[in-house]
Amino acid sequence: MPLFGSRSEPEAFAAVEHTLAAMLADNQTSLDLVRATLFDGAPVDPARQELRETDRRVNEGEREVRRLLVVHMAVIGPADSPALLTYMSIVKDIERIGDYAKNLMDLARMGVDFADVEDTPVLRRDFDAAVDILPDATESFLDRDGDRARDLLAQCEDLLSMCNDGVRVGVGSDRPGHEAVPRALMYRYLKRVVAHTTNLLSAVVMPVDRLDYFDEAPEDRDPEDAPDPT
Numbered sequence: 001m002p003l004f005g006s007r008s009e010p011e012a013f014a015a016v017e018h019t020l021a022a023m024l025a026d027n028q029t030s031l032d033l034v035r036a037t038l039f040d041g042a043p044v045d046p047a048r049q050e051l052r053e054t055d056r057r058v059n060e061g062e063r064e065v066r067r068l069l070v071v072h073m074a075v076i077g078p079a080d081s082p083a084l085l086t087y088m089s090i091v092k093d094i095e096r097i098g099d100y101a102k103n104l105m106d107l108a109r110m111g112v113d114f115a116d117v118e119d120t121p122v123l124r125r126d127f128d129a130a131v132d133i134l135p136d137a138t139e140s141f142l143d144r145d146g147d148r149a150r151d152l153l154a155q156c157e158d159l160l161s162m163c164n165d166g167v168r169v170g171v172g173s174d175r176p177g178h179e180a181v182p183r184a185l186m187y188r189y190l191k192r193v194v195a196h197t198t199n200l201l202s203a204v205v206m207p208v209d210r211l212d213y214f215d216e217a218p219e220d221r222d223p224e225d226a227p228d229p230t
Contacts, residue, residue, distance in 0.1 A: 012072065013072070016065055016087055019061045020087075020090065021142055022061060023062070026058050027094065027097045028134055030101035031104075034047075034108065035127060037108035038108050038112065038115070044105075044109055047105070051105050055101070058095055061091075061095075066088070089199070089208070090211075096192070096196045097134070100192045110182075129162065130194050134193075136148070137201050145204065146204055149204040150205060152201055159190075159194045160194055160198075163191035166190075170187060171184050195214075
């Protein structure tokens with residue numbers, strides 16, 4: 001499959017692709033653990049310990065990808081520079097998703113519990129929407145499915161707006177601080193999960209110099225940098 005302008009055979013990056021796929025799967029596990037603690041009453045300590053293990057694997061995966069790319073650069077030379085730079089950018093986005101899963105777990109560690117509050121249905125709906133797009137994004141990325149990536153990027157735009165609204169409501173809420181702050185933080189952390197997911201998807205449809213195009217607010221984007229709609 002196409003590898004971001006690489007002149008090498010796909011097998012040359014097979015280990016990189018395998019490691020990225022494992023990192024993304026671990027991130028999904030981490031987000032599922034967070035969901036269980038915040039919304040399903042799962043005990044925090046064992047979930048937090050498991051999340052620490054998945055995060056450790058993600059961090060190890062990031063280092064392994066960097067090592068593989070450095071070796072590839074030393075052997076092949078600059079011909080594969082676009083692919084190498086793209087992978088370097090992507091692996092950081094994947095690692096950051098894991099970091100925000102840890103931030104969300106910290107809410108549970110501090111006693112936040114959204115399992116039985118008046119706005120549980122809304123909070124659960126929005127949490128699910130923000131994290132459940134990751135498996136689809138992973139599949140689109142690994143398959144280099146440009147059409148699906150564009151569809152998912154459009155969904156991510158809506159999710160970013162949803163998260164912005166959630167932060168705004170939390171900040172302006174008349175609720176006590178111990179209720180308003182966790183809600184605002186949840187939406188803020190979910191926004192970053194979605195933003196890093198858009199960067200993963202943008203690698204399928206954008207050149208290396210515009211990978212973070214969707215990380216900017218829509219009004220701040222240069223229309224000339226927009227991806228090809230086809």
